[in-house]
Amino acid sequence: MTTTPDRTLLARLTTSCEIHLPGDPGYDAARIPWNTAVDQRPAAVAIPRSVAEVQDVVRAAAATGLRVAPQSTGHGAAALGEGSLADVVLLRLSGLTGVTVDPGAGTARVLGGTLWRDVVGAAAQHGRAVLHGSAPDVAVAGFVLGGGLSFYGRRHGLAANSVTAIEVVTADGTLVRATAEQDRDLLWALRGGGGNLGVVVAIEIGLLPYADVFAGMLLWDRERAGDVVPAWVEWTRTAPESATTSLRVMSFPPIPELPPFLSGRDIVVIDGAVLESDETAAELLAPLRALEPELDTFGRIPATAVLDMHMDPPEPSPAVADHAVLGPLDAAGVAAFLAQVGPGTTSGLTFAELRQLGGAFARPDAAGGALSHVPGSYALFCVAMAPTPQAAVAGRAAAFSVVRALSAWSQTGLVPTFTETRVDTSRFYDGDDWSALCRVRDAVDPGRLFVANHGL
Numbered sequence: 001m002t003t004t005p006d007r008t009l010l011a012r013l014t015t016s017c018e019i020h021l022p023g024d025p026g027y028d029a030a031r032i033p034w035n036t037a038v039d040q041r042p043a044a045v046a047i048p049r050s051v052a053e054v055q056d057v058v059r060a061a062a063a064t065g066l067r068v069a070p071q072s073t074g075h076g077a078a079a080l081g082e083g084s085l086a087d088v089v090l091l092r093l094s095g096l097t098g099v100t101v102d103p104g105a106g107t108a109r110v111l112g113g114t115l116w117r118d119v120v121g122a123a124a125q126h127g128r129a130v131l132h133g134s135a136p137d138v139a140v141a142g143f144v145l146g147g148g149l150s151f152y153g154r155r156h157g158l159a160a161n162s163v164t165a166i167e168v169v170t171a172d173g174t175l176v177r178a179t180a181e182q183d184r185d186l187l188w189a190l191r192g193g194g195g196n197l198g199v200v201v202a203i204e205i206g207l208l209p210y211a212d213v214f215a216g217m218l219l220w221d222r223e224r225a226g227d228v229v230p231a232w233v234e235w236t237r238t239a240p241e242s243a244t245t246s247l248r249v250m251s252f253p254p255i256p257e258l259p260p261f262l263s264g265r266d267i268v269v270i271d272g273a274v275l276e277s278d279e280t281a282a283e284l285l286a287p288l289r290a291l292e293p294e295l296d297t298f299g300r301i302p303a304t305a306v307l308d309m310h311m312d313p314p315e316p317s318p319a320v321a322d323h324a325v326l327g328p329l330d331a332a333g334v335a336a337f338l339a340q341v342g343p344g345t346t347s348g349l350t351f352a353e354l355r356q357l358g359g360a361f362a363r364p365d366a367a368g369g370a371l372s373h374v375p376g377s378y379a380l381f382c383v384a385m386a387p388t389p390q391a392a393v394a395g396r397a398a399a400f401s402v403v404r405a406l407s408a409w410s411q412t413g414l415v416p417t418f419t420e421t422r423v424d425t426s427r428f429y430d431g432d433d434w435s436a437l438c439r440v441r442d443a444v445d446p447g448r449l450f451v452a453n454h455g456l
């Protein structure tokens with residue numbers, strides 16, 4: 001690319017697409033990601049409402065010497081925001097949404113910027129579920145392109161493995177439909193390769209046969225963490241693949257917007273789904289219920305209600321985070337975790353989470369993509385609210401402190417969707433898969449037009 005970036009020319013070349021340039025009245029609102037701690041300042045923000053407009057923006061950016069960063073919601077904006085976006089068009093997919101469910105084929109076709117909330121709702125109308133994550137307003141695209149850990153995942157694997165076709169606008173502006181039959185390498189690469197290969201404008205995912213599931217949460221005061229954390233870790237050693245759970249130690253400020261059971265409190269929460277009959281699920285949960293939680297919402301609920309279970313923030317929020325994948329935790333590992341976030345500590349974190357891995361999460365899927373499994377026992381995810389730059393610095397230090405304290409139990413691998421900093425991306429993949437992924441990227445985007453939050 002030898003041309004000088006020309007933002008005004010970009011706006012002229014993309015005559016129909018909504019474009020915001022720095023200084024325009026709409027620029028600031030358009031550039032703010034879901035994670036409002038991230039101050040992304042691109043050369044332009046484009047909000048296409050059709051595939052043709054996406055193609056237009058990609059071609060115009062290439063012609064004007066700019067690069068393109070696809071973004072759906074900005075939940076995963078943190079790593080992108082670490083670099084300069086001065087020569088980058090932020091291509092936001094929020095104007096390209098929609099879901100079509102084909103119950104006969106057992107699939108849903110989802111447009112590029114669609115949120116899980118809409119897909120879960122549409123699938124539920126046909127008595128089906130999908131491999132969504134904890135938050136309703138995360139987009140399908142960023143989630144599945146980064147693997148995707150669902151509360152159904154220990155039985156059904158990474159969400160990326162449920163993808164059967166992806167429609168993507170590549171660096172020359174061509175629309176390609178990648179399936180197992182055509183452009184197979186591209187489908188393989190996209191499933192785990194993130195936004196490095198093009199702008200995803202549609203994804204086909206498989207449906208699961210659940211209209212309702214046994215799911216919910218158990219809640220204790222943090223004073224009980226010394227009993228609850230070791231008991232849950234012990235429980236996870238033998239829990240069947242039908243159960244996918246998370247344990248979080250959480251701290252909430254005393255604010256009236258929160259319900260009394262959260263406001264001003266430090267708590268321990270175990271939540272998740274158990275894909276069994278009510279009787280079997282109750283038997284499985286008995287050792288955890290024996291710890292007498294003050295709140296127990298586990299029971300059979302509609303698949304749509306699983307989106308409310310994890311208490312994720314309902315609005316865009318400023319947050320910083322750190323992450324590691326842990327192997328099995330022994331008593332010393334549990335003690336190290338509790339020393340950081342257990343009773344009597346002031347970690348400064350909003351939560352420290354151990355997300356249960358193993359089961360189908362850990363098994364390579366021969367029909368899957370570049371990222372088809374995550375070896376390990378737990379995904380550690382530490383998050384702090386960061387309403388100011390000073391709070392962000394303190395929050396990053398607090399999150400890193402927990403990750404460092406658990407380093408003796410850490411593995412080298414990382415989960416892309418839980419990684420909020422720039423890292424060596426070969427850590428996401430097995431063996432030669434990173435090199436193979438780079439080869440596909442070099443073939444489809446030799447000029448490195450696309451900028452992903454996790455660049456290859």
Ligand SMILES: Cc1cc2nc3c(=O)[nH]c(=O)nc-3n(C[C@H](O)[C@H](O)[C@H](O)COP(=O)(O)OP(=O)(O)OC[C@H]3O[C@@H](n4cnc5c(N)ncnc54)[C@H](O)[C@@H]3O)c2cc1C
Nearest residue numbers: 070072073074075076133134139141142149195200417453
């Ligand atoms: C509250 C909350 C809850 C979460 N829960 C879970 C969970 O349960 N399980 C889990 O695995 N993760 C979870 N995550 C992490 C989340 O899945 C990732 O941040 C994911 O990348 C978000 O996808 P997005 O498209 O919404 O975000 P974005 O920031 O828009 O996208 C992230 C990256 O994906 C790529 N991308 C996005 N859309 C496109 C597209 N249309 N075409 C090409 N590339 C694209 C880009 O490289 C982009 O930088 C959670 C995050 C938050 C903040």
